[in-house]
Amino acid sequence: MKHHPPQKPLKFLRWFCREDYLEEIEGDLVELFEQESEQSPHRARRAFVWRVLKYLRPGFIRSFYTRPLAPTAMLKHNLLVTLRSFQRYKASFLINLVGLTAGLACALVLYLWIQNELLVDRYHTNDTRLYQVLQHTDEQGNITTGTGTTGVLARTVMAEIPEVEQATTVVPAQWFTDKGILTLGDTRMRLGGQYAEPNYFQVFTCPLVAGDPAKALTDKYSILLSRTTALRLFGTTEDLLGKVVEWKIGFSQGLFHITGIFEDIPTAATNPFDVMLNFEVFLDDRPWLREWGNSDPNTFLVMRPGADIGAVNLKLSKLLQSHLKETRHSLSVQRFSDRYLHGRYENGRPAGGRILYVQLFSVIAVFLVGIACINFMNLSTARASRRMKEVGIKKAVGAARSALVVQYLLESLLMAFLSLALAVVAVWMLLPTINSLTGKTLMLTWDMHLVLPALGITFLTGMLAGSYPALYLSGFRPALVLKGKPVTPTGGLLARRGLVVFQFVVSVVLIVTVLVVYRQMDYVQSRNLGYDRDHVVTFELEIIPQPTEEFLAEGGTFERSVESFLQEIRQVPGVVQVANSAHTITGYHGRLGGIDWRAGEDDNEMMFSNLEVGYDFIQALGIRVLDGKPFLRDAGPGRRGVIFNQAAIDHMGLADPVGKTLRLWGQEKVIVGVVENFHFTSLFEKVEPLVMQLEPRGTTMMVRLRAGEERETLARLETLYHRHMAGLTFDYRFLDDTYQALYASEQRISTLSRYFAGIAILISCLGLFGLAAFPAARPEKAIGIRNVLGA
Incomplete structure (x- = not known):
């Protein structure tokens, strides 16, 4: 049975004995212990302890006093060594610099965006x-x-x-x-x-x-x-x-x-x-x-x-x-x-809002900086074999491990702050494009609310990126290093592989997130809304009101002026169809209750969205009529008529609704038609019950243009507009643009997410490229010697 020397005396020996004597003394003591333990293990242990104590003499005790170097001289030396390291290992330096610069630039942009979001409406004294x-x-x-x-x-x-x-x-x-x-x-x-x-x-x-x-x-x-x-x-x-x-x-x-x-x-x-x-x-x-x-x-x-x-x-x-x-x-x-950030409610309870975007981009910022830090760790530990002799010599001449840790941390901090400087320059140059993408006015300033967090994030980045390499490199034992023995632990290789896997897991998660957001936006853009929004422009007609009852009366001057303007638009070449309404189809819709459809039972438990439209509104937008007819000029009950969507009919439970009478705010109305459900609010909301009332005086014009002739037709409409409304700008919008504006925030989030996911993949690939290139560079000398010898 093999016996081992007592551990406490052995650790005590390693603590006080000089490093240049330790290996030889420890080997002799262990060899003697193994020989004596074959005869008597107990006597061998006592003898081992006694021999350890005999070496507790001035000639063998290491010095516990380290003459401190001047801080400025030490700092200057470490900076010089760091700069030489950057110059010597250019490929690793550039890969780390690009990765950290990209990560910090993205983090800086996201910090500016998040700070802007968090400060909305917070400027009030109260x-x-x-x-x-x-x-x-x-x-x-x-x-x-x-x-x-x-x-x-x-x-x-x-x-x-x-x-x-x-x-x-x-x-x-x-x-x-x-x-x-x-x-x-x-x-x-x-x-x-x-x-x-x-x-x-x-x-x-x-x-x-x-x-x-x-x-x-x-x-x-x-x-x-x-x-x-x-x-x-x-x-x-x-x-x-x-x-x-x-x-x-x-x-x-x-x-x-x-x-x-x-x-x-x-x-x-x-x-x-x-x-x-x-x-x-x-x-x-x-x-x-x-x-x-x-x-x-x-x-x-x-x-x-x-x-x-x-x-x-x-x-x-x-x-x-x-x-x-x-x-x-x-x-x-x-x-x-x-x-602003917590404005969404579901069933009367808070359900998040834009705060979800803030949380998403905060996580993305952390991941991007983390991926860049992982690159630095992997490349620093992968090229550890190139710096083993440096570490061994420094330790052999008395360098403490803490001094080596400080040197390598200084190297990573210098890299981080150099990357920050480049990141600030990159963000400053790209700010106009960034503001265009975000729809905000982000600015780089010397405000301490920006400078201090930027410096703090950079310092933490440098410490995080340099911590593992510093501890890893400073842990080499000089005796083994200088003898050329292998010192790379299996754990270090596994750690690098694990970090690379983590990098790409994060990248894949970001890609999946981007794909989900992209599919949502694609659904929004391609979804059949129940009406045709292509080639339709909207603008407002301005008519100076007059303080007379006849002006606003049914069939009065105001209504005749609107109809006259509609008729002029119909005569413009390139106009396919025109209609008017009180609001755009995606704009504000009033809500009303008090609709009595149960023969005297006033049902106030349901609110209906209210849309006031002109005669040709349904036809111009291609809304499908399921039953009855749209509003007609020369037939039907006129303003007494109302049209419901299918959701409203389902709610009211009416069978054969066309022709039935009901009361709205005490006035008798006749159902003249039922239209298919169409989305007049965001797709994130379900289609609500809708009542459409006839309002020929609506001043929102909706004009469908002939495809391929939009520019010429708009020029003609502008001429007509200025003939009636001199001094005003012809402020028109395409209905499709108005619809897309409902999802402007989601569209910006989707675009930003795509860019950040792409940068994450780029940083990960840079790190993988560096790790793959390193083994190929290691046998350069051996290959050169073989070539010289004729291989």
């Missing part, structure tokens, strides 16, 4: 206390969530809920399907207009260049302009208070005097606008919004410090129930700056 009221509606067990509330909610909340410090009502510019027209003399501009209550400036941060925020909106006919709008209209922002301009949007038109000039709304805002007017002007055209049963405006609250949000939610719902008996609605609040 950000942490600013909340928006949400209204939840129970529609037969399915709860929908929206931002529309009654126009009198804010003032009631201020009076009845003590936790609320300020409450205000806002109608954002995005509520309108089209921009308004601001007129000064012969100058006319299309602008986004917002309506707000006088205390708006106590709730939101909107600095004024001119005017008093406490009085700017107190007058009903006051108007505020943005700095850019004022400069475009007047060429200056000074001495403008009191000047009169004309504002028109929809059927609303009037003269307003300027009471303030505000700074342009930041790009990090979800509700940008160019002009602001008093909320009372909006209510004058929509008096029903003064009642509790109707909703549309947005309500915002500023909570008192320490307010209990749960208690506020409970009080809001009780407040609504006190004014609306047996209501299907409930209210809650959400922090306003959270709406």
Whole structure:
């Protein structure tokens, strides 16, 4: 039976004995122990301990004192060695440099994008206390969530809920399907207009260049302009208070005097606008919004410090129930700056939103930097055999392992910061393209919110990339290295292989993710929507309203003007068909209830989307009629007629619906047709019940152009437009572009994901190329000698 020397005395010997004596002394002691242990193992152990203690003499004890080098001299030496290493191993240096530069550049772009997303709507002074009221509606067990509330909610909340410090009502510019027209003399501009209550400036941060925020909106006919709008209209922002301009949007038109000039709304805002007017002007055209049963405006609250949000939610719902008996609605609040990233609700509960994109790109950034770090680790450990003698000699002359670790970490940190410099240059050069892809205005600045994270990420990258190679290389034993014995452990080879596999697993995951997103976008673009959106352009007709009953009456001047314009469009060569509606098919659709189809049973448990269209709307867009007929000029009940989609008929449970009568808001209506379900909202939402009402006065024009003649026909339409609306830009959009705009965010995410997946694959392939090239380079000297000898 073979016996082993006692381990503790052996470890003690290795600890105190000089390295130049250790191997010989240890070998002699072990040999003597093996000989004596054959006779008496116990006596051999005692003798081994005694012999170890006999070597505890000054001549054999290693020095425990290391004369410290000057820090600057040591740093200079390490930098010099690092630079020589880069110069000597050019291929590995370039592969690592390209990989880390690409990884850090992508991480920098993603950090800029993520930071931009996280800062949306957070510029308000009251950000942490600013909340928006949400209204939840129970529609037969399915709860929908929206931002529309009654126009009198804010003032009631201020009076009845003590936790609320300020409450205000806002109608954002995005509520309108089209921009308004601001007129000064012969100058006319299309602008986004917002309506707000006088205390708006106590709730939101909107600095004024001119005017008093406490009085700017107190007058009903006051108007505020943005700095850019004022400069475009007047060429200056000074001495403008009191000047009169004309504002028109929809059927609303009037003269307003300027009471303030505000700074342009930041790009990090979800509700940008160019002009602001008093909320009372909006209510004058929509008096029903003064009642509790109707909703549309947005309500915002500023909570008192320490307010209990749960208690506020409970009080809001009780407040609504006190004014609306047996209501299907409930209210809650959400922090306003959270709406952008957490704006999706399913069945009345938060269900994520754009925060998923932030999380996705955060993971991608980590993976890209991680893949680049793995390349550095693999190439550094793979060429360890080239640096074994360097390590052995340094250790033999007394270099501590910690000093070697510092040297190799410095090498990786220098590589990381050099890569950061190149990454910053690359991102700076590509920023215009990046902004075009992201639809944002990303900028490289010296802001500490950018500089410190960039330096921190780079430092961590350098430490991570250099940690394993530093520990691996510094662990070589000098005696074995200088004797030329193999020192590469099997574990190191397995680790490299595992890291390479991990690289490509990450790359494959990214590819699969990109393919899923691509298939989704391909589905969106190729999906049959139930209507034909090809070669259709939309634009707005502007008619100056007149303050007479005859003007807006059925068959009045307004309706005749719209029909006359439609007739002129039909005469334009290249026009196949034309129709009008109150909104575009993908735009805002009102929702209404109170439809009585059960012979006296008013069913308010279901809301219907409402689309007001002209006579030729269904025919022009190729919507399939399943039963009955579309709206006809010379036949049918005229404006008494309504058309439902199949989803609405299924909900109402009507058999043979055509010809049946029902009541809508107390007025008798006749069902003249049923159309096939078509997508008038996002494909991510199911098709809702829809009622289509006849509205010949709709000012949204939809013109189908003959294929191949689009440019010439658009030029003719522009000439016709300017003949009727001088001074305005012919602002048209193709219906397909309007539809694609619904998925602009998803399209950008898909494009960015493809680029980042491609870069991940490139970095992984670079690392694999470096590992594959290294074994081929190792036998160069042997091949050269053989060639010289005649092989």
